[in-house]
Amino acid sequence: MIAGVDEAGRGPLAGPVVAAAVILNPADPIIGLDDSKKLTSRRRATLEAEIRARALHIGVGQASVEEIDALNILQATFLAMTRAVQALGREPAHILVDGNRLPKWRYKAEAVVGGDALHPCISAASIIAKETRDRIMKQAALAHPHYGWDRNMGYGSAAHMAALERHGPCALHRTSFAPVRDLLAKQ
Secondary structure, eight states: OEEEEEEEOSSOSBSOEEEEEEEOOTTSOOTTOOOGGGSOHHHHHHHHHHHHHHOSEEEEEEEOHHHHHHHOHHHHHHHHHHHHHHTTSSOOSEEEEESSOOOSOSSOEEEETTHHHHOHHHHHHHHHHHHHHHHHHHHHHHHOGGGOHHHHTTOOOHHHHHHHHHHOOOTTBOTTSHHHHHHHHHO
16 A cells, blocks of 8 residues: 655645645556646546546645745645555555655655656656646636636746736745735835
C-alpha cells in the first residue's frame, strides 16, 4: 500500500492549495500517467476519470486562503497533504511525496524530487490535485468573473494583475503573497 502525494496551487495569488493522495492498484496499471503539468487539460480529465474508477484509495485535502496567510504556503501545503493522507480511508505502508521536503507526520515517507514524472502513484495524485483545484477556481470564477480564474486558475497572469489593479483583491486572494500585499499597502 504505497501512496503517492502531490499538490496543486502553491504559486497562485488566489484560492486554496489542494493536495491528493492516491494508492493505485498494482494489478490494474493506468497507462499514460505523468506530471499533470505535462498533460493537456483533456488528457488530465480522461486520466482523472480512470484514476477515480480504478485506484484503490484516493484522498483529497486542502488548505484555505486563510490558512495559507496564517501559516505560510509551505506549512499550508503540508497541512493539505496531511489532510489528503487522512482522507484515504486507509493508512498507507509508505508514502512518496513529490518534492524535496516532507510534512512532520507519523507516516513512513520519502520525498522524491520530480516524483510526479517518476512514480505513477505521484503522477495520479498530481492529476487529482490539479483537476480538483481547477474545478474550485472555475466555480470561484462564477462569483468573481473579472479575475479570469476560469482561464488563469488564480495565477498572476497579466489579465489577473490588471483586474487586481482595477477591482482590488477579494476574500479569495492570498494577502500574504507580495503582489496582493503590495496592492493592499498602496490602497
